[in-house]
Amino acid sequence: MLMLAGAVVGTAIAMLVAVGVSSGARTKTPVVAFVSQGTSNSWAAQLDAVARKTAKRLGVKLLYFNGQGDATKQLPEIQRAIAQRPDAMVLVPLGQAADTGPVERAMAMGIKVILCDSKVNSNNYTSLVNPNPATATVPLAEWLAKKMHYKGNLLYIGGLPGNGTTILYDQGFKKVLKKYPNIHVVNGGNANYSISTAKQLTATAIASGKTFDGTWGVGGEAVTGILQAYVDSNVRPIPPNAGAAATNGSLRLAIENNVQAAMLQFPPADSKVCIETAVKAINGQKVPKSINISALPAYGNLYPPLKRYYKPQYSDDLYVGTDAVLNHSELAAIHLVK
Amino acid sequence: MNDDGLLEELPVTGAQPLRGWHPHHRLGLYALPVLAALVVASLLAVLEPNFYRTANLHVLMQQFAVLGLVTLGQLLVLLVGGIDLSVGAVMNASLIVIALMNQHHDHLAASLAACIALGVAVGLTNGLLVSLRDVPPFAATLGMTACVEGAILVYTKGVPAGNIPSSLRPVALSGVGIVPYSLIICIGIAAALVFVLRRGTFGRKIYAVGRSPEVARRVAISTTGIRVSAYVMCGALAALAGIILSAYVGYVDPKIGGDYNLKSIAAAVLGGVAFTGGEGGAVGALAGVLFLLVLLNVVTLSSLNPFTQLIVQGVVILVALSAFQFIKNRSAV
Numbered sequence: 001m002l003m004l005a006g007a008v009v010g011t012a013i014a015m016l017v018a019v020g021v022s023s024g025a026r027t028k029t030p031v032v033a034f035v036s037q038g039t040s041n042s043w044a045a046q047l048d049a050v051a052r053k054t055a056k057r058l059g060v061k062l063l064y065f066n067g068q069g070d071a072t073k074q075l076p077e078i079q080r081a082i083a084q085r086p087d088a089m090v091l092v093p094l095g096q097a098a099d100t101g102p103v104e105r106a107m108a109m110g111i112k113v114i115l116c117d118s119k120v121n122s123n124n125y126t127s128l129v130n131p132n133p134a135t136a137t138v139p140l141a142e143w144l145a146k147k148m149h150y151k152g153n154l155l156y157i158g159g160l161p162g163n164g165t166t167i168l169y170d171q172g173f174k175k176v177l178k179k180y181p182n183i184h185v186v187n188g189g190n191a192n193y194s195i196s197t198a199k200q201l202t203a204t205a206i207a208s209g210k211t212f213d214g215t216w217g218v219g220g221e222a223v224t225g226i227l228q229a230y231v232d233s234n235v236r237p238i239p240p241n242a243g244a245a246a247t248n249g250s251l252r253l254a255i256e257n258n259v260q261a262a263m264l265q266f267p268p269a270d271s272k273v274c275i276e277t278a279v280k281a282i283n284g285q286k287v288p289k290s291i292n293i294s295a296l297p298a299y300g301n302l303y304p305p306l307k308r309y310y311k312p313q314y315s316d317d318l319y320v321g322t323d324a325v326l327n328h329s330e331l332a333a334i335h336l337v338k
Numbered sequence: 339m340n341d342d343g344l345l346e347e348l349p350v351t352g353a354q355p356l357r358g359w360h361p362h363h364r365l366g367l368y369a370l371p372v373l374a375a376l377v378v379a380s381l382l383a384v385l386e387p388n389f390y391r392t393a394n395l396h397v398l399m400q401q402f403a404v405l406g407l408v409t410l411g412q413l414l415v416l417l418v419g420g421i422d423l424s425v426g427a428v429m430n431a432s433l434i435v436i437a438l439m440n441q442h443h444d445h446l447a448a449s450l451a452a453c454i455a456l457g458v459a460v461g462l463t464n465g466l467l468v469s470l471r472d473v474p475p476f477a478a479t480l481g482m483t484a485c486v487e488g489a490i491l492v493y494t495k496g497v498p499a500g501n502i503p504s505s506l507r508p509v510a511l512s513g514v515g516i517v518p519y520s521l522i523i524c525i526g527i528a529a530a531l532v533f534v535l536r537r538g539t540f541g542r543k544i545y546a547v548g549r550s551p552e553v554a555r556r557v558a559i560s561t562t563g564i565r566v567s568a569y570v571m572c573g574a575l576a577a578l579a580g581i582i583l584s585a586y587v588g589y590v591d592p593k594i595g596g597d598y599n600l601k602s603i604a605a606a607v608l609g610g611v612a613f614t615g616g617e618g619g620a621v622g623a624l625a626g627v628l629f630l631l632v633l634l635n636v637v638t639l640s641s642l643n644p645f646t647q648l649i650v651q652g653v654v655i656l657v658a659l660s661a662f663q664f665i666k667n668r669s670a671v
Contacts, residue, residue, distance in 0.1 A: 041592065045496035161645060186641045190648075195591035196583065200401055204638045207393035221591070228589050232511060233393075249589070316590065317497050335499040 030282045032275065033063045033081035033089040033111075040069025042317035045334045047092065047117075047268035050325045054275040062275075071095030078102040088112035088278040090271075093120050096164055112281040116274035117266075118164060126281050129274045129291045133165060133244065136264050136294035137172030140301055143262045144214050144242040151182035152213030155205050155239075157198050157226055158190040159218035165266075169218045169244065186210060191222045198225020199232075206233045217243035220250055220319075223263065227253040246302050246309065249316025254306055263302045269321040270299060298324065313338060370662060371609045371625035378632055386636055396516045398635055403510070403520035404583045405601055406627045409609075410524075410531055411575030412602040413623040414568040417535075417548045419615025420468055420475035422569065425576035425602055427486035428457050429595030432580030434490050437500030437590045446503055453577045460486060461573025465566030483599075490592065498592045502584050510586035520582045527575070531620045544568060548616030605630045608658055610666075629658065 034051050037044040048064070055062035065081045067074030071094040079102060081089055089111050093099040100120040106113050112126040119128060148154065154177070159166030177183060188205045191198035198221055205212070206229060215230075217223035223243045227250065230238040238257055244264035254261040270293045281287045293299045298321060302309055309320050318336050331337050382389040408425050415422045432453040439449035460482055467478040490498075510520045535541035546554040547564045554561050576598075583594055609626025611618030633654055637647045 039491045039496050042497040161648065187643055187647070188641075189638050192596070194593055194596050195589050196587045196594045196596060199587050199589075200397075201638055203397045203400075204394065204635055207391060207397040208388045208639045209391050209393070210388075224589060225587075228587065232588065315497075315499055316501075317499075334495055335497040 029059065029061050030088070030279055031061045031063065031084070031086040032278050032282075033065060033084055033086040034275070035065040035074065035078050035081050035089060035091045036067055037092045037094060038066035038068045038074070038077075040067075042334075042336075043266075043268050043319060044069065045268075046319055046322045046326075046336075047271045049330060049334050050269050050322065051090070051271035051275050053325060053330065054272045058275065058279050060275065060279055067092065067094055069094070071098055075099070075102070082106045082109065082111065085109065086111060087282045088114060088126070090114045090116050090274045090278050092116045092271075093118045097121050112278060114274050114278045114281065116271060123289075127277050127287045127289060127291060129270060129277055129293060131264070131266050131270070131293040131299065133168040133264060133266070133294075134171040135292070136301060137169055137244075138176055140242045140244075140262050140264055141173050141176035141216075143303065144216065144240060145176060145180050145183060147240040147260055148183060148214040150180045152184070153210055154183050154185050155188050155202065155212040155215045155226070156185050157188045157201055157215070157217045157222040159222065160192050161190055166218055169264075173216060183214075186212065191217070191219065191225055193219045193221045195221045195225045195228070198222040199229045200225075202226045202229035203233060206230065206235055212239050214239050215241045215243075217241065219243070220245040220247045220266070223250045223261075224253065227257065227259060227261075230259075231257055246320040247316060248311055248314055248318040248320070251302075251306050251310040251320070252312075252316060255310055260304055261306060262304070263306075265294070265299045265302065265320055267293070267299050267321040268319050269325050272325055370665060371622050371629060374658060374661075375625045375628045375632065378629065382632070382636060386639055388639055389632075389636060392516050394635070394639075396518070398631060399516070399521045400510055400518050400586055401631050401635075402627060403518060403524040404579050404586065405598070405605060405631060406521075406524040406624055407527065407575050407579040407582065408598050408602040409605045409623050409627050410528060410620060411572035411579075412606050413609075413611055413618060413620060414531075414544065415475070415572045416603075416606055416611045416613065417544050417615060417618060418565045418568045419548045419551070420565065420569065421479065421603065421613070422461075422464065422572050422576075423476065423479040423599050424460055424464060424482040424486060425572065425579075426595030426597070426599045427483040427490075428460050428573055428576040429580030429583060429598055430592055431456055431460075431486050431490055432577045433502075433584040433590065433594045434494060434498055434592060436502060436506070436581065436584050437498055438494075439500075440503045441500035446505055449503075450581060453581055454574055457573035457575070457577025457580075458570050459573070460576075461570035462566065464573065465569030468569065469562040469565040494592070498590045500590060502588050502590065506581070506585045507588055508585075510582050520586070523578075523582070527578075528620050528624055535619060540564075540567075545616050548614075550616070601630065604655065608655065608662070610662065630655075 036048050052062060063084055063086060065077040067077055074094045075098055089106055093115060096119060100122045103113050103120050104122055104124050107124050115125050115128045117130045177185060189201040191201060202225060215226050217226045226241060238259045240260040242262045245266035246263040277287050311323060315336050315338055323331060412422055435453050436449045464479050464482055467473040468475050510518055513519045543559050543564050546559055547561050551561045587594060605626040606623045608629050609622035611623055633651060637650055
């Protein structure tokens with residue numbers, strides 16, 4: 001009887017251990033909370049589509065939180081994401097200062113935090129994946145200075161004053177231009193990442209009668225506005241242009257109008273790297289504290305000839321590189337196929 | 339007889355008299371922004387001769403047409419004591435409608451009609467919310483902005499498709515001599531509005547509702563009808579401005595209406611239009627537009643540091659508004 005009882009207990013313990021071991025060994029589906037910029041523009045739409053596809057490919061359960069393109073609306077979404085206690089959180093920060101607290105709280109709870117495309121005011125995160133415009137603009141500005149033969153007027157159309165990305169763009173640009181005193185920078189104003197404003201500012205600058213030997217635009221919208229203003233003003237040849245970010249539309253305008261142009265990438269397709277990094281971190285792999293997207297070959301600066309990057313079958317809103325991740329039907333689903 | 343004598347004409351009982359409100363004072367107020375614009379223009383001839391280049395004047399006229407149309411709409415709403423923060427959203431929506439209908443190979447006239455209908459619908463909703471539901475204009479039109487922007491995002495999924503039809507572009511880029519067609523449209527509408535506001539019964543009713551809705555009601559003016567029609571016209575003019583701006587930019591920029599909410603209000607106020615309603619006119623509002631655009635133009639031509647540009651713009655606008663208020667207060671004493 002005692003032996004029987006011992007056998008039953010022993011079997012029960014063995015079964016419990018076996019169940020415990022097997023459940024621990026079971027490959028658990030990683031859960032990643034993706035707090036995106038959200039429904040706001042084509043860049044964000046591509047960022048989201050790439051993130052979703054990457055998560056599916058990697059077998060990740062992706063919890064999506066929509067920042068609605070606004071830091072104040074994104075903040076409660078971050079709180080909701082943390083409350084789900086995911087294994088990792090991929091955050092596209094819209095408020096550098098406001099998002100700092102929640103990021104530190106998530107880290108304290110053991111959630112891996114991958115910052116995608118922007119920083120927060122803290123070093124307490126798992127990994128930062130973003131382009132580095134401060135360094136990536138240096139070779140672009142050098143390229144433009146060379147095209148200008150290191151002299152003449154350079155029309156500058158800025159981004160959004162005080163914006164973190166704009167500041168980084170300006171750092172690299174100013175660093176280079178300081179070296180060439182014979183290049184006179186003409187400030188055309190801030191386009192605030194608006195094509196319409198960039199076009200109006202450039203049209204005014206052109207109409208002033210000044211001739212420009214080069215143009216620089218902060219943001220894809222500025223570059224597009226600059227080129228569109230030149231096209232409509234019938235001033236030929238259109239001076240060489242450099243700036244960011246590389247969209248199919250800015251490439252089209254440059255190619256159609258024979259403009260020598262060089263562009264930095266701020267690719268929404270980098271959400272692929274963000275999700276991959278999150279999964280690596282969940283799996284216990286060591287991930288770099290900072291991943292400079294601009295240094296990766298797929299996301300490097302674009303130089304002439306630009307025809308190799310332009311995709312005529314897709315709309316102007318396509319960012320270079322998105323079509324490397326999304327197939328034709330996936331691009332069509334987000335209105336990127338003509 | 340213009341609207342200056344409106345309250346005296348109406349069989350008002352128990353109305354609060356408007357202190358110091360005489361035709362010559364009103365004339366002075368209207369003339370002030372025009373005079374300011376002329377002084378600035380004269381100074382520019384000496385200080386920034388490039389301003390008078392044909393090409394620059396052409397660019398200025400193109401920009402004037404767009405802001406002018408939005409400001410005329412904003413003027414109507416401000417005159418009835420309201421404010422419209424949805425004009426930028428209507429402009430954005432117009433561009434999206436044009437681009438999408440162009441992609442579906444719809445006729446250009448159909449897409450233009452759809453834009454105007456959209457503007458009218460937005461204005462009608464704004465007007466009804468403000469008039470019948472007593473929703474504060476600020477809140478009603480801000481809410482409408484969210485609705486329109488949200489609808490655009492839902493429909494486009496954040497990615498606007500299509501192109502601006504090339505047949506539309508001459509509206510903004512071509513014209514008679516250096517005068518673009520868009521400016522001719524703007525001036526034509528402004529002239530009609532000046533006539534209506536100064537000579538027409540409708541104009542008098544607008545001023546009456548803006549100055550004192552209670553008094554207007556007592557003299558059997560439909561304050562609801564007048565307010566709603568002001569918002570409807572504002573919506574339609576914003577849609578028209580959106581169409582012209584789309585033609586000018588020639589690119590699908592979903593944020594094309596960007597800062598036109600604030601710019602149109604600033605231009606109207608610079609032109610002597612009061613937030614309190616019932617005060618101001620089309621000529622003054624357009625002078626405000628001219629002043630604002632000349633300022634932006636000169637700041638751009640000056641090649642100042644972008645941060646300094648903002649400071650200069652802000653200081654000049656504040657000085658102009660302070661001077662205007664000072665003269666207005668003096669004339670009211």
